[in-house]
Amino acid sequence: MLLVLSATALLACENEWYVPLLAPPADSGPVLWMWVGAEDEAPPCIDGQPPKWEGWMPETPEGLPDTCDACECGPAACVLPSKVMTNGMACPGGGPSIALDAGAGWDGTCAALPSPVQPDDVASIVYEPPTLSPCTASATPQPPPVPASFVRVCAGTTAQDPPGFIPCMESSTEESCRNDLTRHEFFEELIDNRACAPCECGPPAGGRCVADVGLYGDSACSDRVNAAVSLGLGEVSCADVSSPLPLSAMRATLVEAEPGACSPSVAAVIGTLEQREPHVVCSFPEI
Secondary structure, three states, X not given: OHHHHHHHHHHHHOOOOOOOOOOOOOOOOOOEEEEEEOHHHOOOOHHHOOOOEEEEEEOOOOOOOOXXXXXXXXXXXXXXXXXXXXXXXXXXXXXXXXXXXXXXXXXXXXXXXXXXXXHHHOOEEEEOOOXXXXXXXXXXXXXXXXXXXXXXXXXXXXXXOOOOOEEEEEEOOOOOOOOOOEEEEEEEEEEEOOEEOOOOEOOOEOOEEEEEEEEEXXXXXXXXXXXXXXXXXXXXXXXXXXXXXXXXXEEEEEEEEEOEEOOEOOOEEEOOEEEEEEEEEEEOOOO
């Protein structure tokens, strides 16, 4: 009877261990030897035999992180106002209005108006305040690396004792190892299909921006109309005009420019880690 059980167990070791409650016969030795560690440190199988399997054993079976490295946001720069509105009545206005617009991206240098606005058509001017530019998000980060150890499994007998390898036997991916053995699952391929969602920046806040905006009676910005103002963030101003000069040009400068800041988003990991060709072995000692 003992002979029959030993023969049955030895036959099972050649493929799967179908009798998990029985130990392998003492004189047959383990079917497989397994090495786990860094790929560039993996020793060869004994006698130059090709490995039975090679693959990767994830070190975080509970799951990979679902967020990427922290995003960053550049500063929110001060932006000059580029437009004023003339009005035919004194402040707070209410009469016919004309928009004087230097255009988006204006750097504040002298900008001649297409058609001068005559003094009789202007009683007051409404000035727009400076603003903060949107923040620029940092480049999209990479997903956290996959922590995994390299696995090399070789065939062997009791006469062989390759250094660094541990004895084990094959099991199926659906089965668990018996109580005195440790289960190890690894995969021949780990295909990383993950990416990080693009970084985003919230609305700008903070900072201090003060703009000096001047209107001029000539296109070269030499005759300044006495309706100039200095405006901070969020300040809208109306100024009465008392000048016989037409409005022919405008110019602006930032007299204070302290950038604001934006809150960065947390980039989520999108996509999955694809695990192909699974194998399971049951080892005798703990790794």
